[in-house]
Amino acid sequence: MTGFGFRGGRLACEGVPVADIARAAETPVYVYSAGSVRAAYASLDRALAAWPHAIHFALKANSALALLALLRELGAGADANSGGEIEAALRAGFSPPQIVFTGVGKTRDELERAVALGVGAINIESGGEAERIDAIARGRGVRARVALRANPDIAPNTHAHISTGSRLSKFGVPIECAAGLLREMARMPGLEPVGLHVHLGSQILDVAPLGRAAGLLAGLARAARDWGLALEHIDLGGGLGVPYEGGAGPSVDEYAAAILPAVRETGLRLIVEPGRYLVAQAGALVGRVADTKAYPGSPRFVILDAGMTELIRPMLYEAYHRIVEVEPRGGAATPCEVVGPLCETGDTLGHARELGPVEVGDLVAVLDAGAYGFVMASNYNRRRLPAEVLVDGERWQIVRKRQSYEDLFRHEV
Numbered sequence: 155m156t157g158f159g160f161r162g163g164r165l166a167c168e169g170v171p172v173a174d175i176a177r178a179a180e181t182p183v184y185v186y187s188a189g190s191v192r193a194a195y196a197s198l199d200r201a202l203a204a205w206p207h208a209i210h211f212a213l214k215a216n217s218a219l220a221l222l223a224l225l226r227e228l229g230a231g232a233d234a235n236s237g238g239e240i241e242a243a244l245r246a247g248f249s250p251p252q253i254v255f256t257g258v259g260k261t262r263d264e265l266e267r268a269v270a271l272g273v274g275a276i277n278i279e280s281g282g283e284a285e286r287i288d289a290i291a292r293g294r295g296v297r298a299r300v301a302l303r304a305n306p307d308i309a310p311n312t313h314a315h316i317s318t319g320s321r322l323s324k325f326g327v328p329i330e331c332a333a334g335l336l337r338e339m340a341r342m343p344g345l346e347p348v349g350l351h352v353h354l355g356s357q358i359l360d361v362a363p364l365g366r367a368a369g370l371l372a373g374l375a376r377a378a379r380d381w382g383l384a385l386e387h388i389d390l391g392g393g394l395g396v397p398y399e400g401g402a403g404p405s406v407d408e409y410a411a412a413i414l415p416a417v418r419e420t421g422l423r424l425i426v427e428p429g430r431y432l433v434a435q436a437g438a439l440v441g442r443v444a445d446t447k448a449y450p451g452s453p454r455f456v457i458l459d460a461g462m463t464e465l466i467r468p469m470l471y472e473a474y475h476r477i478v479e480v481e482p483r484g485g486a487a488t489p490c491e492v493v494g495p496l497c498e499t500g501d502t503l504g505h506a507r508e509l510g511p512v513e514v515g516d517l518v519a520v521l522d523a524g525a526y527g528f529v530m531a532s533n534y535n536r537r538r539l540p541a542e543v544l545v546d547g548e549r550w551q552i553v554r555k556r557q558s559y560e561d562l563f564r565h566e567v
């Protein structure tokens with residue numbers, strides 16, 4: 155499902171040699187495979203087909219408008235985590251009812267906009283937020299469609315920084331307080347409670363915790379039904395992980411088997427908010443070797459023109475990404491540190507990797523970089539955000555230009 159593979163000894167994305175793209179688009183550059191996104195979406199949709207469901211793509215993973223438009227055409231909805239992501243969803247053609255708005259610490263402006271648009275659901279993170287939305291909606295003479303985000307205190311066995319369902323994390327309302335708040339919300343004239351929401355975290359490889367969270371949320375939904383609140387959906391968030399080290403990750407069928415039984419009992423429509431699963435394997439970050447060095451007592455360094463500014467996951471989470479030569483020269487592979495050009499020792503994309511005898515100017519691809527890659531890129535060291543390219547079969551297109559130096563200074567006075 156990655157869309158990338160070697161053809162005639164050269165790395166290709168679908169039918170296009172990656173080197174051709176890199177030559178035309180400059181490096182560093184993100185390359186995405188449309189076919190890979192289609193395949194991932196189709197597999198998840200098929201796995202959930204036994205129950206009414208909606209797949210709301212989590213824009214935080216990748217909000218390139220071209221990818222969003224592709225996902226919308228496939229039938230996806232959107233999960234936006236900020237005002238900016240709501241705007242991205244709208245520009246990609248999603249209608250407000252197709253958008254769920256999640257996020258801790260939503261600002262007044264963001265809430266005003268979401269209520270004015272009439273998004274499909276605002277996932278409420280606290281009692282205070284419920285009151286603020288109620289006041290905004292009453293001020294406009296409308297009822298805002300809302301869901302309550304419960305924090306189930308379940309550890310999903312993933313990196314601490316992307317674990318969101320524990321009591322120690324800032325997200326949601328503790329599950330034992332959720333029923334009380336839901337009752338209060340049902341009494342607020344500006345709110346129309348339509349669902350329940352939970353999100354345990356990201357890059358989850360063991361589906362059992364996701365099943366437990368579904369069970370807890372289903373219990374809450376049944377309690378709400380018993381005291382007369384008719385909800386529409388149960389939103390189990392995202393989190394399904396991908397096999398960054400190669401091989402197989404959790405299958406969508408295992409995922410469906412873990413969550414669907416609990417959802418079925420509620421009779422409610424299922425919403426899921428996958429990000430990584432749909433796009434991680436569809437993307438690669440392509441860079442060029444800018445320098446190499448190997449001195450006695452030090453590792454062999456392969457220094458790329460891409461680094462933590464383009465892909466911060468290795469530095470942020472010690473995340474592993476496979477790294478390959480785009481046009482391998484042949485010759486024995488030896489261990490090296492694959493690093494970026496930034497002024498930080500932590501700017502390492504791969505530690506102790508086996509690469510062949512690469513030379514300055516050679517192309518290197520960091521695989522499985524389609525999720526939480528470009529969206530976390532920065533201008534640190536006054537570097538320009540890279541271009542993004544979408545490949546579809548034999549065709550490819552720059553869907554976002556590389557920033558120019560003019561762009562870098564545009565907002566300074």
Ligand SMILES: Cc1ncc(COP(=O)(O)O)c(C=O)c1O
Binds near residue numbers: 212353355356358394
């Ligand atoms: C509320 C919410 N939904 C969905 C996602 C998407 O998660 P993933 O990309 O792991 O599927 C996230 C990411 O952490 C999230 O916070």
